[in-house]
Amino acid sequence: MEVDCVPFKETGYFSRLICDYLGQREELKPFFNRFPLPENFEGQIKEKQENYPKVHRAILVASLKEQYSGFEATEATLGNIASLADTNTFTVVTGHQLNLFTGPLYFLYKIVSAINLAKKLKERHPNHHFVPVYWMATEDHDFDEINYFNLHGKKIQWNRKASGAVGRLSTEGLDVLFDTLTAELGQTGKAEELKDLFRKAYLEHDNLAKATRFLANALFGDQGLVIVDGDDAALKKLLVPFAEKDIFEHAPFHKVTETIDALSSISSDYTIQVNPREINYFYLKDGLRERIVEKKGDFYIVDTPIKFTPDELRKELGQYPERFSPNVIARPLYQEVILPNLCYIGGGGELAYWLELKPYFEDMGITFPILLLRNSALLVKEKQYKKAQKLGVKVSHLFLKQPSLINKKIREISNIDIDFSPQKKLLEEQFQLMYQLAEQTDKSFLGAVKAQEVKQKKGLDTLEKRLLQAQKRKLKDHVVRLTDLQNELFPNRSLQERQLNFSEMYLEMGDSLIPTLLDALDPFRDGFLVLKS
Numbered sequence: 440m441e442v443d444c445v446p447f448k449e450t451g452y453f454s455r456l457i458c459d460y461l462g463q464r465e466e467l468k469p470f471f472n473r474f475p476l477p478e479n480f481e482g483q484i485k486e487k488q489e490n491y492p493k494v495h496r497a498i499l500v501a502s503l504k505e506q507y508s509g510f511e512a513t514e515a516t517l518g519n520i521a522s523l524a525d526t527n528t529f530t531v532v533t534g535h536q537l538n539l540f541t542g543p544l545y546f547l548y549k550i551v552s553a554i555n556l557a558k559k560l561k562e563r564h565p566n567h568h569f570v571p572v573y574w575m576a577t578e579d580h581d582f583d584e585i586n587y588f589n590l591h592g593k594k595i596q597w598n599r600k601a602s603g604a605v606g607r608l609s610t611e612g613l614d615v616l617f618d619t620l621t622a623e624l625g626q627t628g629k630a631e632e633l634k635d636l637f638r639k640a641y642l643e644h645d646n647l648a649k650a651t652r653f654l655a656n657a658l659f660g661d662q663g664l665v666i667v668d669g670d671d672a673a674l675k676k677l678l679v680p681f682a683e684k685d686i687f688e689h690a691p692f693h694k695v696t697e698t699i700d701a702l703s704s705i706s707s708d709y710t711i712q713v714n715p716r717e718i719n720y721f722y723l724k725d726g727l728r729e730r731i732v733e734k735k736g737d738f739y740i741v742d743t744p745i746k747f748t749p750d751e752l753r754k755e756l757g758q759y760p761e762r763f764s765p766n767v768i769a770r771p772l773y774q775e776v777i778l779p780n781l782c783y784i785g786g787g788g789e790l791a792y793w794l795e796l797k798p799y800f801e802d803m804g805i806t807f808p809i810l811l812l813r814n815s816a817l818l819v820k821e822k823q824y825k826k827a828q829k830l831g832v833k834v835s836h837l838f839l840k841q842p843s844l845i846n847k848k849i850r851e852i853s854n855i856d857i858d859f860s861p862q863k864k865l866l867e868e869q870f871q872l873m874y875q876l877a878e879q880t881d882k883s884f885l886g887a888v889k890a891q892e893v894k895q896k897k898g899l900d901t902l903e904k905r906l907l908q909a910q911k912r913k914l915k916d917h918v919v920r921l922t923d924l925q926n927e928l929f930p931n932r933s934l935q936e937r938q939l940n941f942s943e944m945y946l947e948m949g950d951s952l953i954p955t956l957l958d959a960l961d962p963f964r965d966g967f968l969v970l971k972s
Contacts, residue, residue, distance in 0.1 A: 442959050442968055442969070442970055442971075443834065443835075443968070443969040443971070444964065444965075444966035444967065444968055444969065445834075445835045445838060445966055445967045445969060446965070446966050446967075447461055447812070447815075447965070447966060447967055448461075448462075449835070449838070450838045450967050451838060451839070451840065452787075452838070452934055452967075453787050454709075454710055454787055454791060455706060455708040455709060455710075456702075456706075456708075456709045456710065456791050456794065457787040457790060457791060457812065459706070460790065460794065460810075461812065461965065464705075466705045467705070467794070469701075469797070470698070470701075470702065470794045470795075470797055471794060471797060471807070471809075471810055472797065472806070472807040472808065472809060473809050474809070475782065475809050475810065475811040475812075475962075475963070476963075477559065477563055477963060479809065480560055480563070480564070480781060480782075480809070481564070483781045483782070483806075483808075483809055484529060484564065484567065484781060486806050487529060487779060487780070487781055487806050488526065488529075488779075490804075490805070490806045491779045491806070493526060495677060495776075495777060495779075496523055496524050496525075496526070496779065497524060498673055498674065498676075498677065498777075499523055499674070499777055499778065499779075500520060500521065500523050500524045501673065502671050502673045502674050503520045503523070503665065503667065504520060505671075505673075506652075506666075506667075506668050506671065507520070510652065510653065510656065512656065512660065513656070513660040513661055513663070515660065515661060515662065515663035516656070516660050516663050516664060516665055518663065519568075519570040519571075519663045519665050520665055522568045522570065523570060523665075523779065525568065527566065527567045527568060528567070528568040528569070528570060528779065529567065529568070529569055529570070529779045529780065529781045530569070530570045530571075530572045530665075530778045530779055530780045530781065531553050531556045531557050531560070531569060531570070531571055531572065531780070531781055531782045531784065532553065532572040532573075532574055532774060532778060532780050532782070532783050532784065532808075533549040533550060533552065533553045533571075533572070533573060533574070533783070533784040533785065533813065534549075534573070534574035534575075534576060534774070534783075534785070534789075535549055535573070535574075535575075535576060536576045536579055536584060536585050536605075537575060537576060537577060537579070537585055537605050537606060537647050537648065537651045538584075538585045538588065539585060539586055539587060539588050539595070539597055539616075540588045540595075540620075540637060540640075540641075540654070540940060540942065541588070541654065541655075541658075541940065541941055542585065542587075542588050542940065543588075543936060543937050543938065543939070543940065544935065544936045544937075544938075544939045544940060544941050544943075544944065545786065545813070545815070545936040545937065546941070547658070547941050547952075547953065547956060548813055548814050548815065548816060548936060548956070548960065549573075549784060549785070549786075549813045550571070550573055550655070550658075550659055550664060551814065551953070551956045551957055551960050552784045552811070552813045552814045552960060552962045553571040553572065553573070553664075553784050554571040554659065554662045554663075554664065554957065555957065555960055555961065555962050556569075556571070556782065556784065556811065556962040557569040557570060557571040557663075559962065559963065560781075569781075570663070570665055571662065571663065571664050571665070572664070572665050572666075572667055572778065572780075573655055573659075573664055573665070573666050573667070574667050574669065574774060575606065575648060575651055575652065575655075575666060575667065575668050575669075576605075576606075577604060577605065577606025577607070577647075577648045577651075577668050577669065577670045578604045578605075578606065578669060578670050578721075578723065578728065578764045578765075579604070579605055580602070580603060580604055580605060580721075580728040581605075582601035582605055582608070585605060586598075586599075586601075588940040588942075589930075589938055589939060589940055590620070590623055590624075590940055590942055590943055591623060591943065592930065593623060595616065595619060595620055595623065596616075597612070597613060597616050599612055602726050602727065602728075603723070603724070603725060603726040603727050603728050604670060604723060604728050604764065605647055606646065606647055606648035606651075606668065606670055607646055607647075607648065607670070607725060607726075608646060608647045609645060609646055610641050610642070610644060610645060610646060610647060610650055613641045613642060614642055617634075617637060617638060617641070617642060620633075620634070620637060621634055624942070624946070625946075627946070628949075629945060629946050629949045630946060632945075632949070632950070633942050633945055633946070636654065636657060639653065639657070640653045640654040640657070648668055648670070652666050652668070658953060659953070662957070667778070669765075669770070669773060669774070669777075670723075670761070670764075671761070672759075672760060672761035674777050675760035675761050675763065675773075676760045677776055677777050678760065678763075678765070678772075678773050678776055678777070679756055679757060679760050681769075681772060681773075681776060681803055681805075682720060682756060682760075682763055682765075682769070683753070683756065684803065685718060685719050685720060685769060686718050686720060686731065686738075686752065686756070687749065687753075689717045689718070690799070690802055690803070691715055691719055691768055691769065691772075691799045691802075691803075692715045692716065692717045692718075692719070694798045694799040694802050695714075695715040695768060695795050695796065695798075695799050696714075696715060697798065698795050698796070698797070698798050698799070699711050699714070699795055702794065702795065710791070711795070712788055712791040712792035712795070713767050713768060713792045713795070715768045716730070716766070716768070717732075717733065718730070718731045718732060718733060719765065719766045719768040719769040720763050720764060720765055720766065720769060721763075721764040721765075721766060722740045722743075722745065722762060722763065722764070723761070723762050723763065723764040724762060727740075727743070728764055729741045729742055729743055730766075731752075731763075736748075736749070737749075738752045767792065768792075768796070768799075771783070771793060771796055772796075772799070772800065772803060772805060775800070775805050775806065775807075775808060776805060780808055781808060781809060782808050782809040782810070782811050783808045783809070783810055783811070784811045784812075784813050784962070785810075785811075785812070785813060786812070786813055787812065790810050790812060793810050794810070811962060813962075814960040814961070814962060814964075814968060815934070815936060815967045815968065816936065816956070816959070816960065816967070816968040816969070816970050817834070817928060817934075817935055817936075817967065817968070817969045817970065818935065818944060818970050818972060819834060819928065819969060819970065819971045819972070820947070820971075820972055821971065821972065823924060823927060823928060824971050826920070826924050827924060830848075830917070830920060830921055830924065831851070831852070832844075832848060832921065832924075834928075834969050835969070836848075837924070837925050837928055837929065838929075838967075840932075841922060841925060841932060844921065844922075844925060845918055845921065845922065846907060848917070848918075848921055849907060849914060849918070850907075852914060852917065862899055863896060863899055866892070866895055866896065866899070867892075870888065870891075870892045873888050874888055947972075948972065955970075955972070
């Protein structure tokens with residue numbers, strides 16, 4: 440597979456904050472620990488080794504063995520779980536929601552990035568062991584975000600009432616959706632493989648967490664991927680002292696708020712991804728995940744009659760830590776408390792909120808991980824690549840917004856010059872002379888001169904647009920073929936990886952899809968990858 444690369448900044452799909460982070464802007468250095476360069480992991484290893492309690496390893500291994508009981512884990516995965524008891528073993532983590540049938544295509548890219556990073560670290564540090572981890576967001580409760588995936592431009596959706604943590608949701612009723620999927624996939628050999636995978640994952644497991652574990656294990660178990668479910672009483676017991684500081688002292692609220700203010704002062708273009716709450720925990724039971732709030736010294740569970748005094752809530756936390764679910768601010772800390780982790784791998788939005796958290800981690804005494812932007816890729820079929828060549832357009836140009844792409848191409852292929860920039864420059868020079876004349880005669884005419892300049896520039900803009908439209912009509916066939924190609928590669932005028940499900944690519948590539956990604960994606964390569972199959 441041929442690999443090309445487009446700088447992230449040039450794609451137009453990454454925020455100013457992430458582009459500045461990737462450019463290692465000096466003012467952002469206080470907000471991350473170490474930049475994700477191969478040579479920086481040695482220092483991260485030493486820091487984590489010093490600060491990660493050995494007793495946590497035993498608890499982690501025991502919990503993972505329990506989570507995998509009843510599953511046919513691969514030898515590679517079981518070996519990685521056992522290795523976590525060793526002080527020379529570390530993790531690299533990515534996380535994702537429990538989207539139905541993996542959801543968007545980038546689910547694969549996240550996990551491949553983690554697997555490949557673990558391999559590269561092993562090459563550089565042969566005396567250590569590195570375990571790729573997929574953290575399942577089993578405690579999320581926004582069902583509408585995960586209950587569908589797209590296939591052939593159609594939304595395959597699981598319709599049901601749901602409440603509480605999605606990982607605990609029963610898979611009952613997914614047989615109906617399986618029938619819809621079966622009809623859409625068709626009858627090819629690759630289609631039958633996908634049907635069998637869906638059937639075994641969702642129709643043979645009784646909740647969404649187990650189904651997702653089976654699915655991720657089926658796709659990546661041979662690579663030794665370890666899947667972690669944070670909805671675990673033994674693991675949450677390790678979180679209790681940190682949850683107390685959050686609930687009773689509001690420590691993260693103050694620290695993260697300060698950090699957000701500091702980030703905002705660097706640039707008004709930085710979009711704040713998440714805001715902390717005074718209490719960053721939910722109360723969790725079957726069918727219930729609601730915020731904990733404090734009112735007049737007591738604690739209430741939102742939209743329920745449940746109430747605790749401070750002493751009662753401390754007792755509840757100590758006896759039933761599994762009933763306390765961290766939100767998006769507290770979950771990263773939970774992850775780093777229980778795992779010997781070096782690096783978190785995520786998309787641009789995820790890294791943006793991680794950049795809000797470093798002082799909070801320091802206040803809690805927890806090592807802040809290296810933050811690595813996951814690989815992004817555009818998969819281009821040979822036929823599509825040839826279309827681009829025939830149209831005389833680079834694949835990198837297809838990242839442009841469609842109106843800009845069309846205008847750019849029309850200007851290139853038009854037999855007349857539809858760029859009035861020289862005329863506008865000449866006009867400005869002429870009006871400079873008129874401004875000077877008005878200054879020397881009667882300054883009250885300056886306003887009239889300015890109005891005339893604006894009017895004539897507007898006239899040129901209008902004429903330029905009308906000529907472009909005329910050329911678009913004249914070159915309609917070229918425009919149609921160009922937009923058709925872009926719409927194929929950027930469905931719904933969005934990134935392919937955010938719209939397509941992996942099944943669509945699997946129908947094309949079969950079981951060579953994941954090996955191809957493992958070969959092509961390099962976690963240390965800077966840029967959006969274009970993979971020509």
